[in-house]
Amino acid sequence: MALTMFDKIWARHVVATGPGGHTLLYVDRHLLHEGSAAAFARLARSGRRVRRPDLCLATADHYVMTSPGTPAPDGEIATMIESLSTHTSAQGITLFGRGDARRGIVHVIGPEQGLTLPGVLLVCGDSHTATHGALGALAFGIGSSEVEHVLATQTLWQRKPRTMRITVDGRLSPGVAAKDVILAIIATIGAAGGVGHALEYAGAVIGAMSIAERATVCNMSIEAGARSGMVAPDETTFAYLRGRPLAPAGEVWSRALADWTSLPSDPDVVFDREVRLDGDAIAPTVTWGTSPQDALPITARVPDPAAIGEAGRRRSVERALGYMGLTPGMALSDIVVDRVFIGSCTNSRLEDLRAAAAVARGRRAVVPAWVVPGSGLVKQAAEAEGLDRVFREAGFEWREAGCSMCVGMNGETARAGERVASTSNRNFEGRQGQGARTHLMSPAMAAAAAVTGRLTDVRALVG
Amino acid sequence: MQAFTRLTGVAAPIDLANVDTDRVIPARFLRKPQGSAGYERYLFHDVRFAADDSERPEFVLNQAAYRGATILVAAENFGCGSSREAAVWALMAYGVRCVIAPSLGDIFHQNCLKNGLLPVILAVDVVADLRGQLHARPGATLTADLQTQTVTAPDGAAHRFEIEAFARQMLLTGQDEIALTLGYEPQIRDFETRHAAAMPWLLLR
Numbered sequence: 001m002a003l004t005m006f007d008k009i010w011a012r013h014v015v016a017t018g019p020g021g022h023t024l025l026y027v028d029r030h031l032l033h034e035g036s037a038a039a040f041a042r043l044a045r046s047g048r049r050v051r052r053p054d055l056c057l058a059t060a061d062h063y064v065m066t067s068p069g070t071p072a073p074d075g076e077i078a079t080m081i082e083s084l085s086t087h088t089s090a091q092g093i094t095l096f097g098r099g100d101a102r103r104g105i106v107h108v109i110g111p112e113q114g115l116t117l118p119g120v121l122l123v124c125g126d127s128h129t130a131t132h133g134a135l136g137a138l139a140f141g142i143g144s145s146e147v148e149h150v151l152a153t154q155t156l157w158q159r160k161p162r163t164m165r166i167t168v169d170g171r172l173s174p175g176v177a178a179k180d181v182i183l184a185i186i187a188t189i190g191a192a193g194g195v196g197h198a199l200e201y202a203g204a205v206i207g208a209m210s211i212a213e214r215a216t217v218c219n220m221s222i223e224a225g226a227r228s229g230m231v232a233p234d235e236t237t238f239a240y241l242r243g244r245p246l247a248p249a250g251e252v253w254s255r256a257l258a259d260w261t262s263l264p265s266d267p268d269v270v271f272d273r274e275v276r277l278d279g280d281a282i283a284p285t286v287t288w289g290t291s292p293q294d295a296l297p298i299t300a301r302v303p304d305p306a307a308i309g310e311a312g313r314r315r316s317v318e319r320a321l322g323y324m325g326l327t328p329g330m331a332l333s334d335i336v337v338d339r340v341f342i343g344s345c346t347n348s349r350l351e352d353l354r355a356a357a358a359v360a361r362g363r364r365a366v367v368p369a370w371v372v373p374g375s376g377l378v379k380q381a382a383e384a385e386g387l388d389r390v391f392r393e394a395g396f397e398w399r400e401a402g403c404s405m406c407v408g409m410n411g412e413t414a415r416a417g418e419r420v421a422s423t424s425n426r427n428f429e430g431r432q433g434q435g436a437r438t439h440l441m442s443p444a445m446a447a448a449a450a451v452t453g454r455l456t457d458v459r460a461l462v463g
Numbered sequence: 464m465q466a467f468t469r470l471t472g473v474a475a476p477i478d479l480a481n482v483d484t485d486r487v488i489p490a491r492f493l494r495k496p497q498g499s500a501g502y503e504r505y506l507f508h509d510v511r512f513a514a515d516d517s518e519r520p521e522f523v524l525n526q527a528a529y530r531g532a533t534i535l536v537a538a539e540n541f542g543c544g545s546s547r548e549a550a551v552w553a554l555m556a557y558g559v560r561c562v563i564a565p566s567l568g569d570i571f572h573q574n575c576l577k578n579g580l581l582p583v584i585l586a587v588d589v590v591a592d593l594r595g596q597l598h599a600r601p602g603a604t605l606t607a608d609l610q611t612q613t614v615t616a617p618d619g620a621a622h623r624f625e626i627e628a629f630a631r632q633m634l635l636t637g638q639d640e641i642a643l644t645l646g647y648e649p650q651i652r653d654f655e656t657r658h659a660a661a662m663p664w665l666l667l668r
């Protein structure tokens with residue numbers, strides 16, 4: 001029988017079938033961060049231990065300060081970081097803590113270290129865990145109770161989701177990035193389009209992407225409602241992984257490679273749902289509202305609620321425009337921004353920083369603009385090619401690795417009413433700070449907004 | 464985990480689609496320990512309270528008839544976004560034990576099940592009708608019965624809902640899921656041995 005890649009990976013992790021057809025799945029990789037501390041605490045209270053500390057990796061990302069030198073926070077924020085460090089050391093789990101160059105956003109360091117591999121089942125108490133699907137891993141976010149369950153048993157009860165393949169044909173035009181592709185996908189299927197589904201991204205556009213670009217696409221699967229999203233491993237994947245610190249080597253590498261080439265979906269397999277997009281038709285895209293599905297090409301105008309027939313949708317657009325402080329019908333390129341954030345697990349890898357630097361080079365930021373690398377190693381690599389200098393000379397602020405203003409748990413938030421051009425993944429009300437207004441876009445588009453002070457079609461600046 | 468069998472209570476309508484868990488509990492409260500003093504105030508905090516901490520009168524839970532609701536009747540994709548289980552903890556702290564919607568965020572849905580909060584999925588028109596009844600009769604009660612898998616509306620109509628047998632059993636008994644899984648220890652150990660032999664690259668140390 002023809003199988004999807006998802007089916008193949010699922011099947012190799014089935015430990016047992018339990019009541020009601022639920023499946024007990026084995027977990028190969030468990031990533032942890034400060035938010036996992038509550039699960040550790042409950043585990044300790046019930047007198048249980050971590051079953052496989054060797055399959056866990058922890059990093060401090062959400063609560064760490066990203067100002068130069070990662071200064072020590074205080075109060076409750078410090079407690080979050082200390083608590084992770086106490087629990088991981090008590091349980092014998094490797095932690096990339098403050099001061100470790102390998103520390104970074106959990107979804108950046110997994111692939112970077114070669115911890116994430118094709119065919120593995122990887123979980124993390126974070127909804128953007130689908131990012132690891134870029135390497136052909138079945139990766140999904142879980143809640144705190146599920147984190148505790150995995151810590152204690154290395155397994156998870158799951159009901160099998162349906163499958164959906166999203167094929168992006170053709171070729172991207174110059175100035176169009178992976179972020180534009182995923183924003184276009186979400187605008188097409190909607191923020192609930194992927195609920196209950198495991199996504200696979202395919203087609204010429206995805207095949208031509210680097211691992212960093214595939215990570216951007218897979219990352220926002222949850223913004224389309226899906227817990228997981230992945231790309232079949234190929235030569236790009238293998239070349240990326242070879243030689244990474246935690247990737248297999250020698251004879252085991254050859255065995256792994258043989259296995260990984262058997263993972264892609266069989267040619268004649270049937271998915272529960274198929275979606276196709278034309279890559280040539282995708283333009284640089286920005287969001288205007290408070291759901292990631294509220295995305296339009298930069299050349300478009302802010303929608304007019306009066307033109308929307310369905311009452312529920314009309315009210316929600318009205319509410320979004322009220323929150324965002326936008327006038328129906330205004331050109332998106334007339335929207336003036338107050339600050340720029342380049343970072344997050346969506347767009348903080350070396351390739352992202354290069355794309356932003358290419359726009360910043362020789363220009364000048366006219367609003368505060370932060371560049372927050374995804375990991376200490378990304379930061380080092382960027383500095384080795386002089387990107388930090390490009391950003392600094394253009395008036396951007398070059399910061400330390402972490403989640404930072406993507407969510408502001410560390411206190412690095414935008415102020416109420418401030419409008420942020422951001423490369424992160426969520427434009428929810430209050431996401432980047434109470435009352436803050438977020439427009440999502442690619443790194444090049446964010447850099448363009450920084451140097452013009454408004455949402456700008458990057459194709460007008462470079463090209 | 465608290466068991467769930469049957470609940471009759473005041474239900475509040477939430478009409479907005481795609482209510483994300485950042486809205487259910489803003490990020491700055493995630494450093495507060497679950498169940499610490501005042502936890503119930505974090506629920507929907509920024510849409511429920513103004514900057515000076517006063518209640519926003521337009522928010523549904525601030526209206527007398529819906530205050531203290533134990534059931535929410537929401538719209539499509541309620542609980543989307545962040546995996547924060549604190550969204551469920553805040554709902555529970557307020558007293559909400561059941562959320563009815565046409566669809567729920569997948570992770571939020573799981574988190575509800577792990578905490579004894581009953582997630583009920585019903586057809587979009589049924590849920591819209593329920594919200595309509597709650598608007599027409601503020602303070603009306605609903606009954607959610609997990610034994611019979613029915614929701615009884617204010618107008619007396621009973622709507623059957625589906626729930627996975629496993630989840631239903633766990634909710635009805637309030638069983639500790641980790642304890643249940645530890646009963647599978649021999650299978651887990653066998654699997655682990657076979658898995659590591661077949662795919663030696665999975666070992667990290």
Ligand code: SF4
Nearest residue numbers: 128344345403406407
């Ligand atoms: S960068 Fe943002 S979305 Fe990614 S893990 Fe950190 S807080 Fe979550």
